[in-house]
Amino acid sequence: MIKTTNIQKSFGQVDVLKGIDLQINRGELVSIVGTSGAGKTTLLQILGSLLPPDQGEVWINDTSIFNLNNKALAKFRNQELGFVFQFHQLLPEFTAFENVILPGMIGKRNMKKVNKRADELFEYLALSDRKEHKPSELSGGEQQRIAVARALINQPSVLFADEPTGNLDSNNTQELFDLLVQLKNEFNQTVVLVTHNEQLAHQSERILRMKDGLINI
Numbered sequence: 001m002i003k004t005t006n007i008q009k010s011f012g013q014v015d016v017l018k019g020i021d022l023q024i025n026r027g028e029l030v031s032i033v034g035t036s037g038a039g040k041t042t043l044l045q046i047l048g049s050l051l052p053p054d055q056g057e058v059w060i061n062d063t064s065i066f067n068l069n070n071k072a073l074a075k076f077r078n079q080e081l082g083f084v085f086q087f088h089q090l091l092p093e094f095t096a097f098e099n100v101i102l103p104g105m106i107g108k109r110n111m112k113k114v115n116k117r118a119d120e121l122f123e124y125l126a127l128s129d130r131k132e133h134k135p136s137e138l139s140g141g142e143q144q145r146i147a148v149a150r151a152l153i154n155q156p157s158v159l160f161a162d163e164p165t166g167n168l169d170s171n172n173t174q175e176l177f178d179l180l181v182q183l184k185n186e187f188n189q190t191v192v193l194v195t196h197n198e199q200l201a202h203q204s205e206r207i208l209r210m211k212d213g214l215i216n217i
Contacts (some may be wrong), residue, residue: 001026001190002047002158007056009042016042018213020056026157027188029180031201034210040194041162043210047192048160049077061157078107082151086163088143090135090150096142097122097131100149107154114153121149125179141172148179152189159183161193165200177203 007020016039024030032040045051047058049065058065060080068076082103090099097118104114122128125145135143144164151159161180165173177200183189193204201207209216 001028001061002192003059004047005057007043007046007053007058009039009046009051009053016213017046017053020213020215022208022215024190024192026190027184028206029184029191029204030193030206030208031204032192032194032208032210033196033198033201038210039213040210044160044162044192044194048081048083048158049073075107078103079154080157082154082156082159084144084147084151084159084161084164086166088135088147088167090143090146092135095132095134096127096138096146099135099146100153103150103153109154117153117155118149121152125149139172140168141175144168144172144176145179148176152183158190158192161191163194163196165195165197173197173200 002022002024004020004022007017008015009017020043032043034040042051046053049058052066063076065073065076091102094102100118100121101111101114104111104117122131125148127142127145127149130138130142130146135146138146159180165176168176180191180193181203184191193200195201
């Protein structure tokens with residue numbers, strides 16, 4: 001599903017990743033943990049094709065993603081990868097529904113099918129009555145569930161989540177994590193989660209613990 005070999009990344013004189021080898025299987029919920037500066041977010045960005053490594057390779061579904069040209073990589077990212085960030089990254093001028101369907105529009109998919117998929121996601125996430133609300137009219141927990149719906153709209157192979165509960169209270173934190181578990185259990189969704197929350201990490205199937213740019217086995 002996801003495999004990396006010897007992933008290295010430096011910024012200036014700082015070696016952030018020093019040779020990461022890992023494998024994540026389809027349908028796993030994996031947490032990446034470690035102190036600030038350990039390289040967690042950099043690794044997630046590379047796994048998610050947002051940042052190229054200095055050395056090494058990343059395979060997702062048997063595709064060596066950084067051997068793709070820019071156009072092919074952007075298409076792969078849109079079709080195969082979903083992202084949830086700490087601060088939602090919803091566009092404030094758009095409604096919740098418009099935010100969710102945006103990746104489908106970018107991917108030039110059949111909009112009748114995209115809208116149907118969005119309706120299904122809103123119902124699944126118990127947000128059907130919030131479709132026409134702007135982000136500013138939604139609670140923090142609702143905004144993050146909208147972000148999850150947006151990440152799922154193209155039915156990605158992998159859902160990447162970078163500190164998705166970092167801006168939520170304890171109740172919404174657990175609810176969001178329970179949703180990720182539900183997606184994994186019901187749809188065999190692969191989820192890769194970066195978190196500082198050890199309590200959540202220990203509820204995932206596997207923990208990848210990072211220190212000084214390496215994964216400690």
